[in-house]
Amino acid sequence: MALPVLEKSWEFELNHRITYPGGSAEMYNATLYDWKETWKGWTVGGATVAGSSDASASWGWGTDYWTSPTFPSNNNPWIVLNLNGGGQVMITRTTTSYVSRLYFSPGGLFTGGGLNTPPTATDQRTIWDTYLFGTQTWAVDCVMQYWHSIDGDCEIMIPYLGNNQYGILMFGRLANAVENWEGGRFYLYNGVNNNLTYSTLNVGSPFRFSYGGTWYTAHGTGLGINRSVVSAYNNQAVNSFSGRSPFPRIGLASKDAGARGWHGRLVDVFWANNQAYPTGAFLEEDVDHPEFKWIQIQALALPWDGVETELVTI
């Protein structure tokens, strides 16, 4: 049982520090701006700006008016990004300085809007509607971790604030998706700090997908023997036979009526062993692929570039 071979090619922005500028609202803006710039800036398959408003002077479709992180934080600035893998996301700041919202339109249907009025989409889904990654307090340095598959199908973002990991945002596309589900697109959002656990991702249902115009919740499945996924071996550092780190796959399954069943698997993201290794541990290096490693972040094993030597969290 060798190390898994990456199925996708990835770009990374790892240990991406955003220095606290001295005010929470300013930090909030700086983080959103960094996020937008990073997603736009991928070498291959980056997002494009569908439309935006700086909430003070300019807005319109086809132009990025978020030209600096100093836009007003409380007058409904917004930006719509076209994801290369399909669909659009819209980020807004609302009228309250510490509130942001993130919406997803799988059909890429955002339209309308104005200088202080975010557009809407008939298929829009609210991913969060209060705090950026569930926290109001962005008054410390932030370290962002970004992953991007160059086919545009997958974006992953994990923020760290003052050594606390604040959940995860992931857009992805399933491999081995069941037939009749065109696209196999899903997103994962969890905004609770230090909560990327088996319980959250498996027993909980933080995954979402749209099928036939209806949104469904989904669980991350794992190869296991009982109701605690991989519990038989997740406290073991290595497989007793192979001596290798375990890399159980993550599937996606729903028990919502209308879309029940196991529908596919995530690509290049695996369950990790959070009882045997701490967050930030590098799992085995693939000697055939020295350009990347595997890193553990709580219950997940993610690809990691061959450059950054540690997971910086503060």
Add this chain to the structure above:
Amino acid sequence: MPLPELERSYEWIENAWYPTSGSGVTDRKRLAFALYSLLTGWTSNPWAIVASANTSSAGWPGPGWSSYLDVDYPESWFVAENVFGVQLCYWYDAASDATVYLSPDGSFSGGAVGSPPLTGANYSTLLNSGYSYWNSSSGLDCRVNAIHSTDGKFDIFLPLRTGSNKCEWCIAVNKFEDAASGWALPWLGYCNPANGTGYGWPRAEDGYGFNWQETENWQGFKASGGDSPFSAVIGCDVWDSYMAMENAISVNEISGRWQMFPLAAIGNTVGGYGVFGRLPDVYQVSSGFVTGDSIELDPTNPGYTWMVFGNYAFPWTGNPLLVTAE
């Protein structure tokens, strides 16, 4: 999600009728002899009896069993060896009991009447107590089903108590594929009695089945040369607080296909931790199925279908019928 394609080809014994004799001991002798006969009777790559004991003599290969009258407790046992050298030892050691051993490196030796040949052997004990199978005091008859892969890598023996949809007991020996490096002899055996209220693999009584994988142990050992035996369970993708089959659906609501989940071997004891192989051609199904359900014929392989025993789908002959009544 098309139907899975078979990796191996198979022979079957279907619905072999074993009416109760009215004597529990006699019924157990007859089932023991049925096992002996089936293992050695397959057309392709059958097992061979390499050692045996009847009521009066023992040896290698020993007297063999010519009928159930050669079987009695605690004298009788046999060692069957498959084409890969894996040995299975069955010992009828007490009136309502039996003990089954597996030696993947085929190292059983010695033995005498009433004493199975364990001397110096590397083996796992698949079952050693409570083997009061086919409790004929209930007055129920039995149908025996057995599946054998023609390459000799898989055997399962499934007596089914008539009318109850219960597998009375089960013996399975399987070579796991995609074995983890370091597992030199990737064979696991399984044996479980039902005793009327238990659930021999594959969890034969319908309506139960969320936690079978927690409790049912396969046994094997890591390698020849003295490593300790270990236990394993078989598992599949699970989610939430129950099993994949929690939803009691038979068909994926998006694909419209049958829910059939591949199985893997997962070790949960010292010396055998981890996922270290998969079980070909056997799938977990949801609790929406019941024993005797047949899953659609595969149009590309019309010679077989899938048959549900408990929570599992096994490859089955083109005849879709599993007889669960007299």
